[in-house]
Amino acid sequence: MPTAEYCYDGSSMLVVVLQFLLTCLACFALWRLWSLATREGNDRTVAWIVTAGFLVRALGAQTLFWISYLGLPFLRSLQVGNGYWFFAMDGPGYLKSAEDMLRLGLPSPFSLHTVYASQTFVMVLALCGAAFGFVASVAILLNCAAYLAACWFLVRIGSPARLPRLVALAAISFGPGTILWSLQPLKDTLYLLLVVAFVAACDAWQETWRHRDPPASATRVVAIAAAFLGVVYMLAGLRWYFATTLWGVSALFLFLCARSAPRRMRALLSGGALFVLLAAAARLGAGGDMVPFINFVGKTIRPEARISEPLDPMDPSAYSDAPRADGSTAVVLRKGVSGQQLQRRELLAAVQTVDSRHLRDQDEP
Numbered sequence: 001m002p003t004a005e006y007c008y009d010g011s012s013m014l015v016v017v018l019q020f021l022l023t024c025l026a027c028f029a030l031w032r033l034w035s036l037a038t039r040e041g042n043d044r045t046v047a048w049i050v051t052a053g054f055l056v057r058a059l060g061a062q063t064l065f066w067i068s069y070l071g072l073p074f075l076r077s078l079q080v081g082n083g084y085w086f087f088a089m090d091g092p093g094y095l096k097s098a099e100d101m102l103r104l105g106l107p108s109p110f111s112l113h114t115v116y117a118s119q120t121f122v123m124v125l126a127l128c129g130a131a132f133g134f135v136a137s138v139a140i141l142l143n144c145a146a147y148l149a150a151c152w153f154l155v156r157i158g159s160p161a162r163l164p165r166l167v168a169l170a171a172i173s174f175g176p177g178t179i180l181w182s183l184q185p186l187k188d189t190l191y192l193l194l195v196v197a198f199v200a201a202c203d204a205w206q207e208t209w210r211h212r213d214p215p216a217s218a219t220r221v222v223a224i225a226a227a228f229l230g231v232v233y234m235l236a237g238l239r240w241y242f243a244t245t246l247w248g249v250s251a252l253f254l255f256l257c258a259r260s261a262p263r264r265m266r267a268l269l270s271g272g273a274l275f276v277l278l279a280a281a282a283r284l285g286a287g288g289d290m291v292p293f294i295n296f297v298g299k300t301i302r303p304e305a306r307i308s309e310p311l312d313p314m315d316p317s318a319y320s321d322a323p324r325a326d327g328s329t330a331v332v333l334r335k336g337v338s339g340q341q342l343q344r345r346e347l348l349a350a351v352q353t354v355d356s357r358h359l360r361d362q363d364e365p
Helices: 013-042 044-070 091-104 119-132 138-156 163-174 176-181 188-210 218-238 240-260 264-301 339-363
Strands: 079-081 319-323 329-333
Touching (some): 013 044, 013 138, 044 079, 044 163, 044 176, 119 138, 119 218, 163 176, 176 188, 188 240, 218 240, 240 264
């Protein structure tokens, strides 16, 4: 995978060498992650599925990158150039935002104002770009690592059933959409990893409260809660509506876990505290992306007051043309009169005025 000569003070050979070494270390880390995902459970079928999905992503992404990067005469009409293809038009924007974020500084994780679209993915891409270079091929490492991590979480979920695990692995590994979006710098593979991580956290929480002996330790409960908060926060930075949905569904899940736990009161209090913290994590992760929806809900809950009785459009008490300092007039609404209703009355008043003038002209000799 090529490394970019990215440096704030010009093209530095030292930076290029450092990025090359970090890329080699990242490839070694990928191999270790593949080993963990394939050796879990000593299931050869799982190993073959995970390996096949990894090779399809790694080789396919490399092939598409070099064809577009070198401008080779193959499907040239579908190439965007610089390693990008037509199905990833958001990719250049994400990479440019990652460069800007690294140059201007990472935004505060507690800010309610979203600066970048899909801010979680842009933040991860900025860190990868700083380590490996700001080129489209940096997504190969990121997406392959996210895929292997998702498979590792999935095979570690404590379920005795083997077939559902194989079906889920096959869907992640060979789904046309999951493969296609992982070939370019897009957020979908990271999003899939976070969804699987949320399910794994739910499984760990349930197992923690299921058994009486040994009792659930405070350290384990806090660790799982921290994992919940981190996953929901990052999910909200990608798709806030899905994170909000998970937050709502988690209320039922936490209640059912507490209901079946040997120590119900402790589990219920822990679940209630986690539910409140998850709401804060979803709100902080979403940032300003949630503001239009919040405004819509506010207008739906408290709509404008309706007029209790019809008003005469010629009645000056319904509205008044108050003169301004510059000589213009400003319409002052009476309480309970909306802007749309006022426009209708003004239009009706204008039509009646024209009709009255027309009749008066006809009456004059």
